[in-house]
Amino acid sequence: MAIVPTKAEDKHKRILQAAIKVFAHNGFYNSKVSEIAKEAAVADGTIYLYFKNKDDILISLFEEEMGKAIENMKEEIDKEEDLLDKFKRFAIVQLNSKKENPDLAAIMEVELRQSSKFMKEYVNRKFIEYLKIISSIIREGQKGGIIKKGINPTIVSRAFWGALDEVARFWVLSPKKRVSLSVSAELISDIFIKGMIEESG
Amino acid sequence: MAIVPTKAEDKHKRILQAAIKVFAHNGFYNSKVSEIAKEAAVADGTIYLYFKNKDDILISLFEEEMGKAIENMKEEIDKEEDLLDKFKRFAIVQLNSKKENPDLAAIMEVELRQSSKFMKEYVNRKFIEYLKIISSIIREGQKGGIIKKGINPTIVSRAFWGALDEVARFWVLSPKKRVSLSVSAELISDIFIKGMIEESG
Amino acid sequence: MAIVPTKAEDKHKRILQAAIKVFAHNGFYNSKVSEIAKEAAVADGTIYLYFKNKDDILISLFEEEMGKAIENMKEEIDKEEDLLDKFKRFAIVQLNSKKENPDLAAIMEVELRQSSKFMKEYVNRKFIEYLKIISSIIREGQKGGIIKKGINPTIVSRAFWGALDEVARFWVLSPKKRVSLSVSAELISDIFIKGMIEESG
Amino acid sequence: MAIVPTKAEDKHKRILQAAIKVFAHNGFYNSKVSEIAKEAAVADGTIYLYFKNKDDILISLFEEEMGKAIENMKEEIDKEEDLLDKFKRFAIVQLNSKKENPDLAAIMEVELRQSSKFMKEYVNRKFIEYLKIISSIIREGQKGGIIKKGINPTIVSRAFWGALDEVARFWVLSPKKRVSLSVSAELISDIFIKGMIEESG
């Protein structure tokens, strides 16, 4: 019986899942609430029992998914002992997330850039939290003398993320997928590592 | 008399300029055609004498501005003799464009990622052309033995662009502008150069 | 145990009381059934066990309250022997009802005027019964030679009621309440009495 | 050519006229904007070129019609020399307005009583201006020694208006119209005059 997905929590989840799909395919503004309702197999009005309005669906989506992503990334990073391996791991996880949940990734990609005024602040907060995972690795590396002191961790963390995001996008869009994601991840992280490393003696 | 901006060409230009401003501030979907008209000091209907519809304004905007950007970048790159200097130059020009025309940059940023179905193909074409400027430098470097052969120029060109784009975005958003754009440009290009270079000897 | 208000009759009453409050504050059309339910501390669905629909709440409200008002007024009038005193008494009771139960009065005030087609007939029936209390006093006075024969009792009864209703409304709305209701009641009834009286010899 | 009713001003007027009809028949809340548009023979959207929203239609309706009514009443009152004749004239004009424009009257009748918060204040202002026409006659009469000093002009003006309004409503609703409006007007004003007059000597 426990399988029947009719509990309130499930409906909330179902609507969010439906929204991810619909938003990713049509973009936020071209998505109709009724379409999300249909995809979630609920009535139009039901959506408004779980979300304040269309915007709120997007926000909740961020709230939940970004939170998950941050947690997951932290766990993954912790698995690696070596600082430079943490870098690689970050790259791999980041790229894979786009492979595993491309719809969600597509939404993040756009909304991270454009979003209505009042979302912007919230989105940025979560995003910065995400970037801190990288910048703190860099800072740690600088303390340990592995990474060059002159490097600004904030800027490079953004650059690193931007590089990965763009490569992931390319991978999703290119129909043939000639280059594997893991190779790309290695390539990018290698470049950054080599670029940042302290050329000691 | 030459001052009066009523020639057809002027009106076309004025509408496009107005669109850049309006789209950048409100996003494409939250921008009203009437608002663009007002900003351009033109009647609503006049817009439809120069553009097929709202989408067409955005497309034309791309057509013109991306073309200009590509031309400009090529010229700038040609000014540098040294291959690695070309890299730096690319970074500087790219970042500066965001400083000099932030409205336009904001539009590009979003539309490069999301755009209605039918724009996608077109946008990509122009974008790939832009990226080719970098990838061909890389390829040249590989031929000359300066850059490591194992590196995939397509992927790295995207990574490089993504890194720059994100850093530029950060710079635009951060209110204090503590780090100068040129320092950032140097930082990013240094990392990539060092990361790609052939460690001969 | 008798305190627990869960008997069916109580719930019916509670819903009606809640409706009076809610309708008076927001008007019929701006009142939500769910709001009445909340005010009555009942589930939304429960309302539909006691009333056919939202309209039916209003009708029942009339049915009960108008009936009570008519009975009460008749009793009060009967307390007075003198015909002209009955007039005054009517005015006082009428005005006081607005003071004692302003929410109910507010609803009556509006619904007596506007109400959906199907309510109109019913409302009028009850209202006419109410007005007959006055008109029959007038008629009695005409028989007794106290009130001028030429006066149309139906019209004057309406005029009298209208005058009182408006004065009561004014009293409710005016924040300072400078003039007491009883003074107003006397003023109005005096004018009507003096205006209708037979100036015998 | 001047006859063709397509000028902006005409459209404004047409929408207002349509609104009077539609509101009077269905009540404000049961009236659809689309219905008003249809009645006015314009597109739904056109309404919003002339009015901010549905509420604004009602407000404008008041603004214009109450203003007219006040002007008209003042003019009519001025035609009478005798103070008591002014009273009669007021009654006649007031009652006739309901006969001549029953739709408008029906709206005024209800909206004067119930209306959304923000209308209330405005409505009252205009209404008080209207009532001042009566109260100032009373005051004048008191100065001239014709009307009893003890009478409160504010209260009586409201009572007088309420009496007339109710009688008019009765007249509109009664199908047979046995009693003429002018007789009713005379009856009511006679009662009030006699009731207020100073019994000198």
Add this chain to the structure above:
DNA sequence: CATGAATGAGTCTTCATTCAT
């Protein structure tokens, strides 16, 4: 009897686009 989650019909309002002038 009681609940309250779910439903979905119903409407206001917006805004890209047209077209008579």
Add this chain to the structure above:
DNA sequence: TATGAATGAAGACTCATTCAT
């Protein structure tokens, strides 16, 4: 060419009512 008043399709959101529990 230029105008801007007019159009009307489209969609977010509300809330009375139902019904499975």
